[in-house]
Amino acid sequence: MIKAVYPGSFDPVTNGHLDIINRASKILDYVTVAILENPRKQPMFTVNERLEMLKRITCEFDNVGVEYYHGLLVDYVSARQTSIIIKGLRAISDFEFEFQMALINRKLNPKIETLFMMTNDRCSFLSSSIIKEVAGLGGDISGMVPPQVYDMIMAKMV
């Protein structure tokens, strides 16, 4: 059974994240979408809110689970009894940082491999940060996030 962890802050989940979850679930036996802390980011949504949005959008997949972990990604991946991290790559601009993260994670635990999936071209311009910025300024973000997430973002805007 090939299991993998798809980690991120998911603050909020975008259609780009959902596309990676969908495609990963088709090539792997089981995918755990894991919310981890990114010390460089101040989240808009609480961990429970992000768990809720991920559970809502993944309920249709029978081989996808959702969890939160506070700590090092490599420790979580080992605890999940897998050795595969799935990451999405949008553009060259993502590469440098993702490369650094993949190498530090490998240094911390050489048994762990990071596999990158190229974004769907329809989602390549999407990021959680840009969605929060557009929504905060009253722009239309429908079509950029799943409908359940759209409602949760709009609820924050009132």
Ligand code: PNS
């Ligand atoms: O969606 P993001 O913010 O790009 O996800 C980054 C995340 C949460 C995967 C990364 O910050 C992370 O792995 N955090 C857990 C702490 C850790 O293991 N840090 C060392 C590797 S960077």
